[in-house]
Amino acid sequence: MEGITVEELQLAARNHALPLETLRSPITPIGLHYLLIHFDIPEVDAEQWRLSVGGLVERPFSLSLEELQSRPAKTLAVTLECAGNGRALLSPRSLSQPWLLEAVGTAEWTGTPLAPILREAGPVADATEVVFTGLDRGVQGGVEHLYERSLSLDDALREEVLLAYAINGRPLPPQHGYPLRLIVPGWYGMTHVKWLSAITVGDGGFRGWQQEEAYYFQRSEDDPGTPVTRMLPRSLLVPPGIPDFLSRERFLASGQCVLEGRAWSGLAPITRVEVSDDGGASWADAELGAAVSPFAWTGWRFTWDAVGGAHELCCRATDAAGNTQPLEPEWNVGGYCNNAVQRVRVTVS
Amino acid sequence: MEGITVEELQLAARNHALPLETLRSPITPIGLHYLLIHFDIPEVDAEQWRLSVGGLVERPFSLSLEELQSRPAKTLAVTLECAGNGRALLSPRSLSQPWLLEAVGTAEWTGTPLAPILREAGPVADATEVVFTGLDRGVQGGVEHLYERSLSLDDALREEVLLAYAINGRPLPPQHGYPLRLIVPGWYGMTHVKWLSAITVGDGGFRGWQQEEAYYFQRSEDDPGTPVTRMLPRSLLVPPGIPDFLSRERFLASGQCVLEGRAWSGLAPITRVEVSDDGGASWADAELGAAVSPFAWTGWRFTWDAVGGAHELCCRATDAAGNTQPLEPEWNVGGYCNNAVQRVRVTVS
Numbered sequence: 001m002e003g004i005t006v007e008e009l010q011l012a013a014r015n016h017a018l019p020l021e022t023l024r025s026p027i028t029p030i031g032l033h034y035l036l037i038h039f040d041i042p043e044v045d046a047e048q049w050r051l052s053v054g055g056l057v058e059r060p061f062s063l064s065l066e067e068l069q070s071r072p073a074k075t076l077a078v079t080l081e082c083a084g085n086g087r088a089l090l091s092p093r094s095l096s097q098p099w100l101l102e103a104v105g106t107a108e109w110t111g112t113p114l115a116p117i118l119r120e121a122g123p124v125a126d127a128t129e130v131v132f133t134g135l136d137r138g139v140q141g142g143v144e145h146l147y148e149r150s151l152s153l154d155d156a157l158r159e160e161v162l163l164a165y166a167i168n169g170r171p172l173p174p175q176h177g178y179p180l181r182l183i184v185p186g187w188y189g190m191t192h193v194k195w196l197s198a199i200t201v202g203d204g205g206f207r208g209w210q211q212e213e214a215y216y217f218q219r220s221e222d223d224p225g226t227p228v229t230r231m232l233p234r235s236l237l238v239p240p241g242i243p244d245f246l247s248r249e250r251f252l253a254s255g256q257c258v259l260e261g262r263a264w265s266g267l268a269p270i271t272r273v274e275v276s277d278d279g280g281a282s283w284a285d286a287e288l289g290a291a292v293s294p295f296a297w298t299g300w301r302f303t304w305d306a307v308g309g310a311h312e313l314c315c316r317a318t319d320a321a322g323n324t325q326p327l328e329p330e331w332n333v334g335g336y337c338n339n340a341v342q343r344v345r346v347t348v349s
Numbered sequence: 350m351e352g353i354t355v356e357e358l359q360l361a362a363r364n365h366a367l368p369l370e371t372l373r374s375p376i377t378p379i380g381l382h383y384l385l386i387h388f389d390i391p392e393v394d395a396e397q398w399r400l401s402v403g404g405l406v407e408r409p410f411s412l413s414l415e416e417l418q419s420r421p422a423k424t425l426a427v428t429l430e431c432a433g434n435g436r437a438l439l440s441p442r443s444l445s446q447p448w449l450l451e452a453v454g455t456a457e458w459t460g461t462p463l464a465p466i467l468r469e470a471g472p473v474a475d476a477t478e479v480v481f482t483g484l485d486r487g488v489q490g491g492v493e494h495l496y497e498r499s500l501s502l503d504d505a506l507r508e509e510v511l512l513a514y515a516i517n518g519r520p521l522p523p524q525h526g527y528p529l530r531l532i533v534p535g536w537y538g539m540t541h542v543k544w545l546s547a548i549t550v551g552d553g554g555f556r557g558w559q560q561e562e563a564y565y566f567q568r569s570e571d572d573p574g575t576p577v578t579r580m581l582p583r584s585l586l587v588p589p590g591i592p593d594f595l596s597r598e599r600f601l602a603s604g605q606c607v608l609e610g611r612a613w614s615g616l617a618p619i620t621r622v623e624v625s626d627d628g629g630a631s632w633a634d635a636e637l638g639a640a641v642s643p644f645a646w647t648g649w650r651f652t653w654d655a656v657g658g659a660h661e662l663c664c665r666a667t668d669a670a671g672n673t674q675p676l677e678p679e680w681n682v683g684g685y686c687n688n689a690v691q692r693v694r695v696t697v698s
Contacts, residue, residue: 009437029523
């Protein structure tokens with residue numbers, strides 16, 4: 001890997017990854033879930049804050065946090081992964097947050113469904129999209145903007161889409177979007193707008209930087225590319241044994257060793273996880289557990305007969321739509337969607 | 350800066366820093382406090398877990414978590430900073446966790462004082478030290494070990510030293526040492542042993558790797574060095590204005606701008622914070638608030654008249670013992686105790 005720059009390191013310090021041993025927990029404890037914060041965490045006075053719902057609707061209105069909390073509540077376990085997860089493993093790489101493998105987490109989000117709120121506002125006949133505006137402002141790509149993303153009206157009306165005010169049973173902490181964030185189960189993290197302040201129905205004219213400039217999968221600078229949307233399948237394993245502090249290489253004793261991990265896909269349920277102890281030359285099926293929810297990762301286990309020597313452990317997930325993880329990443333300009341298999345070096349003695 | 354290696358990046362992903370805007374909070378919210386975890390976060394069954402108190406004592410015993418929680422409780426706000434904070438700003442730098450500036454946090458730790466427990470055990474007449482053993486095991490410097498640190502018996506008997514089972518009013522989360530961690534106010538973070546399982550009184554024979562190999566301030570490889578102990582003074586400011594995503598350079602409008610930040614020292618109370626807007630060529634005094642506790646950081650404010658152009662903001666703390674922050678770091682082999690002033694590039698328009 002080319003050396004990481006100080007700019008990338010600054011981002012790696014701010015933006016927290018999941019320590020891989022935390023994959024043991026079906027629900028990620030607060031403080032261990034990944035974080036990607038483009039600008040600064042805004043200071044929000046929840047007493048003053050309101051969510052506005054407007055644009056091309058019959059009946060624009062706004063809601064206080066209390067009003068949102070008095071609406072029907074729903075709790076969903078949802079796996080979120082950053083679209084840039086794996087970016088630092090591409091070469092050459094886009095200068096941005098240099099994620100390796102661990103930009104993921106699963107939380108129980110509590111909120112109120114978005115669809116009834118949109119229906120109450122009443123999108124006009126030619127409405128096609130919904131823009132979600134956060135309170136976080138900054139400059140990216142030379143353009144000053146509030147963080148904003150849009151969804152098609154059809155995607156925004158899906159019943160699993162939530163306006164979340166709680167995580168793991170507690171009010172959102174500042175870093176997860178207090179007081180309100182959008183949750184769009186199955187989609188990469190950029191979709192789940194934090195510090196949400198406005199929902200604006202439109203007819204397709206939204207050209208926000210985070211929608212039109214970022215988050216496109218482009219095979220070259222000339223490729224117009226395709227928008228990044230739902231999470232590709234990925235599996236991760238809890239590195240077995242004990243680590244070396246610096247290299248994170250693992251050491252364990254020979255004998256039976258239960259490998260465990262999690263797998264997820266935003267495209268379809270996970271149907272298969274395979275494990276390799278020879279860097280992907282040969283594979284064996286792991287035993288799948290139940291998914292934590294229809295929108296969260298699936299646990300898996302594999303009893304490995306660890307024999308002396310050096311090994312490279314890998315795991316590979318496949319979903320019901322036939323998508324599977326590649327052995328090597330597919331390079332792209334922005335460093336998105338790198339779901340190539342994890343590789344963990346282990347010495348068995 | 351020389352490019353960061355993949356080994357350092359792996360550590361930067363696992364070990365979380367404080368986003369600097371979070372300095373606005375006197376008490377750091379859970380999930381934003383810095384974390385440095387040498388090995389893996391251990392899985393601990395609190396029902397089975399006991400703290401053993403032994404070694405050169407008259408009456409060795411052990412305590413369950415419930416027994417610890419039924420003892421007299423004390424809550425202290427304590428600022429913790431990693432001894433390696435600032436390491437990545439040294440050149441050449443030691444290959445370890447590549448902290449820039451943000452390896453700090455202040456939490457309200459609740460626990461029971463250590464001194465009465467030591468007195469109940471009754472150190473023998475020639476006892477001089479106390480060894481604290483965590484449950485986290487790994488390899489560092491080629492040596493497999495549990496994470497262990499010692500204190501002199503005198504330091505261990507100080508009334509502010511706690512065995513903490515709660516942070517910010519809640520049970521410790523896994524990453525902060527569940528179910529029990531040592532808190533030694535004023536000392537750098539390596540002292541506050543997490544996942545504490547044993548307290549062993551000794552007579553000076555402890556030679557643990559984390560005590561004797563790591564955490565020495567050595568000016569060269571030949572320098573025997575001095576042990577790293579208490580936190581040197583440091584101040585940090587909340588970067589004003591809005592950031593550029595990648596460079597973290599700041600942009601703000603001209604006019605009066607209130608700069609704010611925090612300052613701390615483990616050696617003596619903070620008595621002065623100065624601010625510079627020209628990279629340290631000239632300084633002006635900031636207004637100090639009250640310390641959050643005798644063992645926590647002090648807030649400060651400075652009304653800056655921001656005029657158009659490029660500026661480099663710095664802040665510099667001084668404590669009652671006359672220690673002050675240097676403009677340039679003092680290089681050392683392990684990359685410890687770099688409390689050189691923070692520098693924030695700002696463009697005013």
